Amino acid sequence: MKLKYFVPLFVFIPVVLVQLTVIPFISIQGVVPNLVLIAVVYFSISNGQIFGTVTGASYGLLYDLISGNLVGSNMLSKTVAGFIAGYFAGETRREKYLYTYSFTFVVLISALIDSMIFSFFSVIDFNTNFLQALLNHALLPSIYTSVVSILVVVIPYKRAFD
Amino acid sequence: MFKLFSYVWKQFREYLVLVSLVIISLSLLTQNNNPKVQYVRAVAFGSFATVTSVFYDFFNITQLKNENQVLRRLNAEMMIQLSTLREYGILNRELKGMLGFKDTTSLPLIPANIVSKSLSITQNTITINVGRNKGIKPGMPVLSYLGFVGIIQTCSDNFSIARTLKNVDLKLTVKNEKKRLNGIMKWDGEKLVIVDVPRTYDFDIGDRIVTSEISSIIPVPIPVGVVSKIEEDKTGLLNLIHIKPFEEVLSVENVFILMMVENDEKNNLELNFYKRQ
Numbered sequence A: 001m002k003l004k005y006f007v008p009l010f011v012f013i014p015v016v017l018v019q020l021t022v023i024p025f026i027s028i029q030g031v032v033p034n035l036v037l038i039a040v041v042y043f044s045i046s047n048g049q050i051f052g053t054v055t056g057a058s059y060g061l062l063y064d065l066i067s068g069n070l071v072g073s074n075m076l077s078k079t080v081a082g083f084i085a086g087y088f089a090g091e092t093r094r095e096k097y098l099y100t101y102s103f104t105f106v107v108l109i110s111a112l113i114d115s116m117i118f119s120f121f122s123v124i125d126f127n128t129n130f131l132q133a134l135l136n137h138a139l140l141p142s143i144y145t146s147v148v149s150i151l152v153v154v155i156p157y158k159r160a161f162d
Numbered sequence B: 001m002f003k004l005f006s007y008v009w010k011q012f013r014e015y016l017v018l019v020s021l022v023i024i025s026l027s028l029l030t031q032n033n034n035p036k037v038q039y040v041r042a043v044a045f046g047s048f049a050t051v052t053s054v055f056y057d058f059f060n061i062t063q064l065k066n067e068n069q070v071l072r073r074l075n076a077e078m079m080i081q082l083s084t085l086r087e088y089g090i091l092n093r094e095l096k097g098m099l100g101f102k103d104t105t106s107l108p109l110i111p112a113n114i115v116s117k118s119l120s121i122t123q124n125t126i127t128i129n130v131g132r133n134k135g136i137k138p139g140m141p142v143l144s145y146l147g148f149v150g151i152i153q154t155c156s157d158n159f160s161i162a163r164t165l166k167n168v169d170l171k172l173t174v175k176n177e178k179k180r181l182n183g184i185m186k187w188d189g190e191k192l193v194i195v196d197v198p199r200t201y202d203f204d205i206g207d208r209i210v211t212s213e214i215s216s217i218i219p220v221p222i223p224v225g226v227v228s229k230i231e232e233d234k235t236g237l238l239n240l241i242h243i244k245p246f247e248e249v250l251s252v253e254n255v256f257i258l259m260m261v262e263n264d265e266k267n268n269l270e271l272n273f274y275k276r277q
Helices: A007-021 A035-047 A049-067 A073-086 A091-098 A102-122 A130-148 A150-154 B002-029 B035-099 B264-269
Strands: B109-118 B123-128 B141-143 B148-155 B160-167 B171-176 B182-187 B192-198 B208-211 B223-232 B238-245 B254-258
Touching: A007 A035, A007 A049, A007 B035, A007 B109, A035 A049, A035 A073, A035 A091, A035 A102, A035 A130, A049 A073, A049 B002, A049 B035, A073 A102, A073 B002, A091 A102, A102 A130, A102 A150, A130 A150, B035 B109, B035 B123, B035 B148, B123 B148, B123 B254, B160 B182, B171 B223
Parallel strands: none
Antiparallel strands: B109 B123, B109 B254, B123 B160, B141 B148, B141 B254, B148 B160, B171 B182, B171 B208, B182 B192, B192 B238, B208 B223, B223 B238
């Protein structure tokens, strides 16, 4: 059995720990970066689309159970986000999207999709202005998440997770 | 047949995995009130909260200095208020005695610390370090010294998860303290609003909003916030009342759980949307 299948499990606990304890202190007007999503995107690009999809689903489900969110909401959004991030995986693309600042762009796309799906199941209010809802619920958290994901590119020991 | 399956799997396996997991997610979304799902959730967050409580305390130390300063000032203000209230208390006792009223029992409050916060735009929840062992039950109100914070959603033995004011799933019956007008307050993902308020209702900016006795969840009036804006509904028939909460959910650290006295007779008579365990 390859070790790579277990790495996401070991990474999950510290990531969620930081997400739930430290990240609230750096929130800006209630907007927080989503470290769990950054991890999903990382594993998706490094290990392929199916791996990313399954990791997204597992992370989402566990996060739902731990954080008290609607069970299934994060699972659904992160499954799709992991799947989308998987399009940037592959032997030739991996170097390009994982170890350069393009990673933040992939995180931004995945975070937008993740936030939109998550918000759709949380706030179904057809009176709300769609563009405003998109800005507040999806765009701002996604931009914050992608900015924080720069750390994954600049931290020198990133290859340790491969 | 096997070859066909093999071919389909080879060609579309990414999509098959995606579709399967999406179906599982959607089916789980419909099972949130299932007792088995709730049990699994209670076990999961209960175990994890033990670890997060240690981490949260560590990172929270930096915040304590500022909090102490605020609390000292508040303490001084409260001391002045207390002496005034004592005077009122004496007067109140005399008047009640004159009217022949029985004194009301004080409601028990259990102090608790927040061990983790799950922040998102729509579903803010907090995990607190008291659970079933201290008698906490789903549906009990969580408050701070400033006002209402949320409602207990799930409990494990030693920890509980509470939905905060900034959670779209928390809808609360509130009332205008001065004008005695009731309404339903909810978080719409951006702001705290009392929805569907008839335009004839006399709400003013600055009016205090408290929880209403009509609510079958919260038996006592707890301060929630003040009216910050009055906006006309898109239909033009109703108003949307914006509320500025007294307690900022993002910064709250120490809370109390109101061990409310349940009124079984009332609960049996009324249609209670929140199913208690």
